[in-house]
Amino acid sequence: MDINAPAQGKYFDGKSARQLPVNVHMDTRHDTRVLVIQPAESAEIIWPLEELREVREQARDEGIVLSLGQDGIARLILLHGAAEDLIRKTAPKLGKVVVKKSKLRQLAFWAGGAVASVALIMFVILPALSNQLATMIPVEREAAIGQTAMTQIHKFLGGSDEKDLTCSNPDGVLALQKMTARMLGDTEVPYDLQVKVFKHKMINAFAVPGGNVVLFEGLLDAARSPEEVAGVLGHEIGHVMNRDPMRLTLRSAGSVGILGMVFGDFAGGFMALVLTEKLISAQYAQGAESDADEFAHELMADAKLPAASFAEFFRTLKDKHGGQSGLMSHLASHPDLDGRANAAVAADVVGDANYEPVLTPFEWRALQNICD
């Protein structure tokens, strides 16, 4: 491209929608290399090579679209040819993109605002609010919700209307009642507390809202003393008393919506959502677990039972499952069995002193055989 052989192109001046056919050539003006754009009927337009920017991401590669500076509104379109090649060779900053400092400051400000807002709602407002609201749900509602949850869990574990998983050997049931009464002592429970055993080999126990506590047969088999079972029972009663299922349900109802908003619904975003919700849930649940542990320690202390046997149970769990991995039970899904065992030992008020066992050997055997 030289002065004698100008290239033809299309020019849009950014002022009107009129299309201007132009001739374009390169020149030097005031010691600067420039592009001279010559429309047919108006004055020439001078674009310094230094200032040329290419408008990228065109669907069809049929030439080059140029603008003057990054924010220029006017456009010059040249089809493939010598002119385009020369411009690509000589214009030094075709692809330069400058992000304005003010834009970045704005971004940092609002990123801070968004993070603060999300943190405030997720870690301050939601927990406080759901703790408050959980206490405002009437007891009979909670029991109704718990009943539904219980039916679902029962079905999930393989039970049905015909095949009730609840174990009902009369001697075992009596033993369980005795253990529950001993653990509760004078503690007032606002619920109709019902403790049952399910015929299932999982080493686990759970509580649903409204006072239902379920121990699995697998847990009774794994336990080496009735006091170990009593510890677990106290822990589950703790969950019931603290209304943990309600609190967690309310909190996660709020946070799932917010996280969905932050991450969007992309494949990657979905993973991030699930992981983050799991992490936060685990953190809350951990708080709930240690509260329930403490509650269990208190019950055992009041019942003059050694909390150390609760610690024994954690050690049993650890031996059986090698710490935290591989066990799909909520007791173990909260890490640091050692820590929990140590806390139980520290809370022990009985020590080496004699104590009245929670069950007689006969009753203990009956409880272990409750499902037979």
Added chain:
Amino acid sequence: MSSDVSNDPFSRLHREDTRTATAASPPMDVDYRGTQGPLFWLALRTALLTLITLGFYRFWAKTRIRKYFWSATAPGGDPMEYTGNGLEKLLGFLIAVAFLAIYLGLFQVLLSFVGLSVFSGGDGPESQVLQVALGQATLLAVIPFIFYAQYRARRYILSRTRWRGVRFGVDAAAWGYVWRALVHWFITIISLGLLLPRQTFWLEKYKIDRTWYGNTKFVQGGKWTSLYPAMKHYFIAAGLIVVPSLLAWTTEQPVWLFFAFIGGVWFYYAFAYYAVESFRILADQKRLGERVGFITGPRASKVFWTYILGALLASTCAGLVFSAFSVVASNFMGLTTFGLLAEGEKLFNPENMSIGFYIGGALFVIGYLAMLLSYGVFGMIFVSQPVLEHYVETTQILNPEALDDIQQRSRDEMVEAEGFADALDVGAAI
């Protein structure tokens, strides 16, 4: 002979009219210049980046895809240009999150509290009805924001759209749109859908009458009743459901229900037909300024089958991607077949968990993500692009010479961009 023709007043009139019409202003065609290859690679690259940034690249991904589709659309051979950028979209999103997080969080907790408080327990029908009603209540409370976000998203997108160097623009009037949309939806619902054309027309008119190209305003002409032909297939589908159901009920012959089933399927076609036909009827009644008009001719059957076959093709491709990953993963896990269920016991036994097991498991997860991702990518080239191409290529612009007089408009800054739409996930598909 020739003098006879020229003496015929009708003939002359006709000939002259044709000549002046074509000579002065042939309609302007709109080219579509996109192709499968480049779009495929662009969609794949941006989808991968979105995946590895846990979703945060989506603002840039969407922007780049838009730049592609816009520059592929070329009225009169001059491509459109999308001038938005990912950074401003992210900024708008952050602003929306800062405001919406607290509102949504509080709202959802209070709502689930109400839900739990009135929960009557059991699996009885009353409690289920109640729960469904509560689910709708959530939606109801978010709906005004959705309309707001949609209007704002449209305003943002058009403010970042240029053709021949001149900007499009939309007046800031989102709240007016919100209450109108609420009222129209309400009327449509209580009329059992019979007044849908009324809603479609007036909401479109509200939007179009506030849309500009440069200094020139668009106007939506026409009447809402002229949209009733587009409802044709809704009526057919409804008839196909109601009549056989009544027959089945009165004659106690369940075989009639088969026709009712066909009516149910027919609704999908009716949906596509109404979308395409109402678009066509409304587009033909649009004006830009005094003189520029439009003719469009998208065919409902073409759009419908593009969706069906394109989606089928895209899911097949995505399925193949997943199968490829699964085969490799199974090899790592030491499974000769996909006998996951049969070997489930062995599989989840801790003693069998080797390094190969973990690599295989990771490959399964990656394969699953790759499937989701490639469905989006293939959907882009098998559905989005062909449909857009069909709409674009069946459009003509009348009296295009009047476009030359249109002058530039000033920039609509819109710092919040389409953040609300992004946060509520109700933005435009592209």
